[in-house]
Amino acid sequence: MGREDSRARVGDVIDGRYRLLSMLGQGGMGQVFRAEHVGIKREVAIKLLHRELRDHEGIQERVMREAFVTGRLDHPNCVSITDSGMLDGGGGTYLVMELLKGESLGDALDYRETLSVPEAVSIARDILRGLEHAHAAGVVHRDLKPDNVFLVKQADDDLASYPIAKILDFGIAKLLGEAKEEAGGGDLTEAGMAIGSPTYMSPEQATGGAIDGRTDLYTLSLILYEMIGGEPPFYEPDDKVRALQRRLKEKAPPVQSPSGEVVPDALQALLQDGLAKLDKDRVPNASTYLARLEAIWAELPGVAGASGAVALDPIAVAPSAPTAAPLPASEITEPFSHPPGAIPETVSPEFIRRLKLGGVALVGLVVLVALIAVATRDDKPAKKDSEEVLTMEPDYVDSTDAVDRLALTQQLDRLQEAIDDGDGSAQVDRLRRLQSTWPRDARTNYLLGLAYMDKRYWVDGFKYLRIAIERDETLREEPALIKAAIRSLSSQSKPTLGQRFLVKEIGSVAIPYLEETMAGGSARQKKYAERALKQLLPADM
Numbered sequence: 266m267g268r269e270d271s272r273a274r275v276g277d278v279i280d281g282r283y284r285l286l287s288m289l290g291q292g293g294m295g296q297v298f299r300a301e302h303v304g305i306k307r308e309v310a311i312k313l314l315h316r317e318l319r320d321h322e323g324i325q326e327r328v329m330r331e332a333f334v335t336g337r338l339d340h341p342n343c344v345s346i347t348d349s350g351m352l353d354g355g356g357g358t359y360l361v362m363e364l365l366k367g368e369s370l371g372d373a374l375d376y377r378e379t380l381s382v383p384e385a386v387s388i389a390r391d392i393l394r395g396l397e398h399a400h401a402a403g404v405v406h407r408d409l410k411p412d413n414v415f416l417v418k419q420a421d422d423d424l425a426s427y428p429i430a431k432i433l434d435f436g437i438a439k440l441l442g443e444a445k446e447e448a449g450g451g452d453l454t455e456a457g458m459a460i461g462s463p464t465y466m467s468p469e470q471a472t473g474g475a476i477d478g479r480t481d482l483y484t485l486s487l488i489l490y491e492m493i494g495g496e497p498p499f500y501e502p503d504d505k506v507r508a509l510q511r512r513l514k515e516k517a518p519p520v521q522s523p524s525g526e527v528v529p530d531a532l533q534a535l536l537q538d539g540l541a542k543l544d545k546d547r548v549p550n551a552s553t554y555l556a557r558l559e560a561i562w563a564e565l566p567g568v569a570g571a572s573g574a575v576a577l578d579p580i581a582v583a584p585s586a587p588t589a590a591p592l593p594a595s596e597i598t599e600p601f602s603h604p605p606g607a608i609p610e611t612v613s614p615e616f617i618r619r620l621k622l623g624g625v626a627l628v629g630l631v632v633l634v635a636l637i638a639v640a641t642r643d644d645k646p647a648k649k650d651s652e653e654v655l656t657m658e659p660d661y662v663d664s665t666d667a668v669d670r671l672a673l674t675q676q677l678d679r680l681q682e683a684i685d686d687g688d689g690s691a692q693v694d695r696l697r698r699l700q701s702t703w704p705r706d707a708r709t710n711y712l713l714g715l716a717y718m719d720k721r722y723w724v725d726g727f728k729y730l731r732i733a734i735e736r737d738e739t740l741r742e743e744p745a746l747i748k749a750a751i752r753s754l755s756s757q758s759k760p761t762l763g764q765r766f767l768v769k770e771i772g773s774v775a776i777p778y779l780e781e782t783m784a785g786g787s788a789r790q791k792k793y794a795e796r797a798l799k800q801l802l803p804a805d806m
C-alpha cells in the first residue's frame with residue numbers, strides 16, 4: 266500500500282497477510298473490507314482508517330481500545346476481533362474481525378418499523394447474554410443502539426429460526442476493575458463528561474455521572490421498547506435536548522405495539538424497572554434482567570420455551586449483507602452492511618450548555634463521540650438527525666477519458682432499467698465508478714442517488730440527488746425521486762432527512778405524493794408526511 270492517497274483498494278495486501286476482496290463500507294473516517302488471509306484463505310472483515318487520520322491520537326486510542334476490549338471478550342453474542350496490527354511499519358492500526366452475514370438491527374427496524382414481541386424478546390435475550398459476559402469481564406459498552414446490534418443469519422439457513430444477535434463496536438467502552446488496570450488505568454473521558462449516542466443515553470450518562478453495567482441495561486430497555494413500539498420512549502427526532510429533558514423527568518408510558526399485539530404485563534413491568542431514572546432503582550445486573558426475560562419468553566405464545574426458537578414472523582435477514590463493526594464516525598446514515606452500522610452519533614453542541622432538568626444539572630463538556638468532527642454524519646446534509654451509518658464517499662478521479670459520452674449514456678440506460686426493475690441496490694458500485702469519472706453529470710448522480718436510496722443509505726442518497734437537481738432542475742419532478750424520498754420517511758433514525766428534502770428541494774410538486782402517503786402510507790410515513798404538508802400548504806387550508 267505505497268500510494269499516497271488515503272483510500273485502500275480491492276486487491277491491496279495489508280501487512281503482507283490480508284488481501285482485500287471487496288469493500289463493505291467506507292466514509293470520511295475509514296473503510297471496512299471483506300478480505301482473506303493470504304496463507305490460510307480464511308475470509309474476514311478488516312477495518313482500516315484513512316491514511317490522513319492514522320496519526321490522530323484520539324482516533325487511534327479508540328481503535329486500540331476496541332481491539333483491547335473485544336480481545337477480552339469471547340462470547341457468541343459479541344463480535345470477535347481475531348487480529349490487529351500496524352500499517353506501513355506504524356502507519357496506523359487495523360482490526361481484523363469475524364465476517365458476519367445478515368444485517369444490523371437498525372436496518373431491520375428501518376424497513377420493518379417494529380418487530381413482534383417474540384422477535385424482540387429473542388433479540389434482547391441475545392444482547393443480554395453478551396452484556397452479561399462483557400460486564401463480568403469489566404467492560405461496559407456505553408454505546409448500545411440498534412446500529413450496534415447485528416442480526417446474524419442462522420448457519421442452517423432456516424428462516425423459521427430467529428437470527429443470532431451480536432453486539433458490535435466496543436470503541437468507547439468503559440473499563441472497570443482489572444480490565445481498567447490492564448489497559449493502563451486510563452479512560453476516554455474525565456469526570457463530568459458525557460459520551461455516547463444521545464437517543465440511547467441513560468440519565469447518568471447524559472449528565473456525566475458514574476457509569477456501570479446498569480447504564481447498558483437502561484439502553485437495552487430503550488432498544489427493547491423500540492423494537493416493540495416503533496421508537497424509544499421520549500423520542501424527539503427534531504429536538505434532542507427536549508428528549509433528554511423528558512428522559513430525566515418523565516416516566517416512560519407502557520409500550521404499545523402498533524399492530525395491536527398484546528405486550529405481557531411482566532414485560533411491561535420489566536421495561537419500567539429497566540428504565541428507572543436512578544440506577545439504584547433499576548434491574549441490578551444483566552443476569553437478573555436475563556432471568557426475568559427468560560421467564561417471560563417461556564410464557565409467550567408461539568415459541569418453544571426458553572430453549573426453543575421458532576418465530577411466527579421471522580426477521581428476513583439479507584443472505585449476503587456483510588458487515589463488521591463500523592468505524593467510529595458520527596450520526597451515520599449508512600450502515601456498514603446497509604450500513605451496518607454502528608457509528609456513534611455525535612452529541613449535539615446544544616448538550617454542551619448547562620441544563621437544569623428536574624433538579625439535575627447537565628454539566629461538563631459533552632464529548633463528540635467520533636472524537637473529531639471530520640466527515641461525521643452531522644456534517645452531511647441532515648446534520649441533526651442522521652443516526653445510521655458511515656457515509657460512502659466516491660473516489661474521485663480527474664480524467665474523463667475512461668468513458669465517452671455515448672458509452673456513458675448506454676451504460677446509464679442499462680442501469681436505469683435495473684433500478685426501475687427494483688434492483689437498484691446492486692448497481693451502487695457501478696454507478697460510483699461512473700460518478701467518479703463524470704462527477705457533474707446530472708443523470709449519473711440521479712441514478713446513484715436512487716441506487717443508494719434503494720439500499721436505505723439515506724444520507725448518501727440525498728447527497729447525490731441534490732447534486733443531480735443542481736445540475737438539472739427538471740429532475741425534482743421525477744416520480745421515482747419523489748417516491749424514494751417518501752420511502753425514507755419510514756426510516757427509524759432519519760425520517761426528517763426526507764421531510765426536509767421534500768419541503769426544501771421538491772416543494773409543491775411533492776404535495777400530491779404526500780397526500781397519497783397520508784391516505785395509504787405506514788404510521789411513521791404519515792407522521793412525517795403530515796409535517797411536510799403543514800410546511801408546504803398555505804396556513805389557511
